Amino acid sequence: MKKLFGTDGIRGVANQEPMIAEVVFQIGRAGAYLFKDEIDPKILIGRDTRISGDMLEAALIAGICSMGVDVLRVGIMPTPAVAYLARVYNANCGIVISASHNPFQYNGIKYIRRDGFKFSDLEEEEIERIYFKNYTKNEWPTEKNIGRVKDLSEATEKYIDYIKTTIPSGFNLKGYKIVLDCANGASFIITPQVFTELGAKIITINNKPNGININFECGSTRPDSLRKEVLNQQANLGLSYDGDADRVIAVDEKGNIVDGDQIMAIYALNLIKKGQLLNNTMVTTLMSNIGLDRVIKKAGGKVIRTNIGDRYVLEMMKKIKAVLGGEQSGHIIFLQYGTTGDGLLTSLQLLKVLQEEEKSLSNLASVMEKYPQIILNFKVKDKGEFFKNIYLKKTIKEIERKFKGKGRIFVRPSGTEPLIRILLEGESREELEEISQDLREVIEREVIKNLD
Template identity: 50%
Template sequence: MTELFGTDGIRGLANRYPMDAELAFNLGRAIGYYNKNKKSKNILIGRDTRISGSMLEAALTAGLCSMGSNVLNTGIITTPAVGYLTKYYEASMGVVISASHNPYYDNGIKLFRENGLKLNKESEKEIEGILFQEKYKKIQNTRKTIGQVIALKEAGKVYLDFLVTTIPQDFARPEFKIVLDCAHGSASQIIPELFTRLKINFKAINNTPNGININQKCGSTHISTLQSEVLKEKADLGLAFDGDADRVLAVDEKGQIIDGDQIMTIYAHAYLREGRLGNNIIVTTHMSNLGFDETIQGMGGTVVRTDIGDKHVLEKMLEMNSWLGGEQSGHIIFLRYSPSGDGLITTFQLLDALNKNNERISVQAGRMKKYHQKLFNYRISDKKYLRNSNALQKMDKEMQKYLGGDGRSLIRLSGTENKIRILLESKEEKKIMECQKVIEKYVSHF
């Protein structure tokens, strides 16, 4: 059976399989069938600003309604908001139509359980089985089994009110100027609304979505736009969101990038000393900088690493009873408030920590001394050959001669493409350059 769900839902080029209207319609029917015995017949749907979103939303809605499910439509809203609102409105499932940080011509579909957590792999497999085996055709549809579409006009306000409750009670309005890059995405309206409500001095950029400008030379994947704006405005801080606002990166007053590792470092510095970080364990992935581990350990905390992806981070956080976890990309989970990475929750936790630390932002971010780190992507002809040979082990063994004891390598085969990804890290940049020569010698034969 074909695998439809990838590492984070379904994703692909819009208007082509699997991101076409036919698949979305049949997926809606499959979801309706999957939820047929649930207490609630309501399915909540939200989407980002890309042009294909309304088409996929309409097709998915039609499929759901044909199976008797009611659709609670939030309209344009962030991915973490869909998780929260699914639980708030007691829907049996939540669906978000978004390709996150990807360009407008991509789109994706992610599913949430009734408790606001992303659907697990077993449930995704079950829905795939219903879809490909067309089990939904076993139900005899009648005019009595047609669901309704209910527009949730207050969904944005409900979510905004929730965000306000996550802000610490002793939060002091920052006295510095902030530039917000909204990536022409799903938070383009709610971010300025929230900052206005809290009377924070800000300037919003890239907050006029037109369906095709989402993530286009803006947002967290094109942060140079924000860097220039921060310097031009002589701002103290810049914040860059992605298209669905589940992550955020920052820029300090000097125009330097503050990544997810550094954001967690700033937060940890403020809260570890107050004993307000649970059991002082922070979960991150194998992609995080080794300097992060050293810095957190120096503050009295413990770093636990896990596989790449927010699902793995959350699983490890729950296992370790950790309150804070995240990725270098700016996808950070504050578990006491939400089981999902949320760029807006992260924003206000960061602002609170910056105030408590009471130092220039560049100084706070600079507490973490980064190792030199470089990620290489190479296209290869045959992944199966590499899996079944010892070529990767030989290459890695040769690289270790240069890296020594103060560096590391991480070699991964892409799950979706014929590509190999290699992360190199060392205190000395010249060691990475030597390892690059080793990689290129081997990759030419892959």
């Protein structure tokens, strides 16, 4: 069967298939078809700040309402907030219109179940089956059976109230100077409001979205401006979110980046010390730094790795009953509090540990030795053909021999962009740079050239 969904929902360049109004209208109908026979069915919709959000939201809502299903609209809202609000308002599902950390030209659609977890592969395949087989063609309710839209003006405050329940009563950030980089995305209102209400002195950057500046040289994938601002302001730390605010990267008071691996290490060690890391086990992905495994093992814990993607982390967490899991990118899941990665929740949990340990972020982050990593990105049209290339296979084997068991190479296709990503990790930065240069030359000369 044909595919609509990738590794993180449906995604593409806005006004190009599948992110055109006609297709999104039909996607809305296909998703609503799942719930058309329920009593008072309703779907909750939120989005990020992209210029195409208005267009796609209108098309999606029209499709849903044309199937006789109501829409609860929350407007610009972080992905984790939509996951929470879908539960609170007892919606049949939630939908986020966002392309996460991608540039503004992209947009996407993510489905979230009524329990706050993302749709499974099987549930996404059911929507694809309905869409491609046109099961909705004769479903056109009329008169009072057409769906309606309700705007939820109180949704933001409901989410903020919930976020505050994840930290101890009386917790405050008085005396903390914190720089927030909102990536001109969905966190630009909620996150500064929460930190201000908790008493922090905040300096906010990249919080003036105009539809096209989301993630532009800012946010969790581009923390350079945050580093500079933390140092200029002599702040205690900085926190950088992505477009839909489901991830966060920190910067310590010395200007060092503290990524998702380090944040997980800080939190896991705190839980191990208190005897609260269930089975002394946490979950991460194949991209995480080997330094995370080593520091957790030294403390008596265990790290289990999964495929790339927060949905796979979550599946493993539920399977082994882990309370902590996440990705190097800053998607971190605290299963006792939420159902998805949440940049704001993660930020507050990190600050809670800082207060408990009475240490600076640089001090806490230093417990994990990061092994040198280099990530190479190659733009390709056909990812499948890339992996079949004989020169690539030969080169990978040669690199593995060079590492002699003290390093690794990991090649994977991006789930959201036309890219192949290659991770190199080892003990020597100098050796990695030499290997990466040779690898880049071979791939551009022998692989990419033959694909064009």
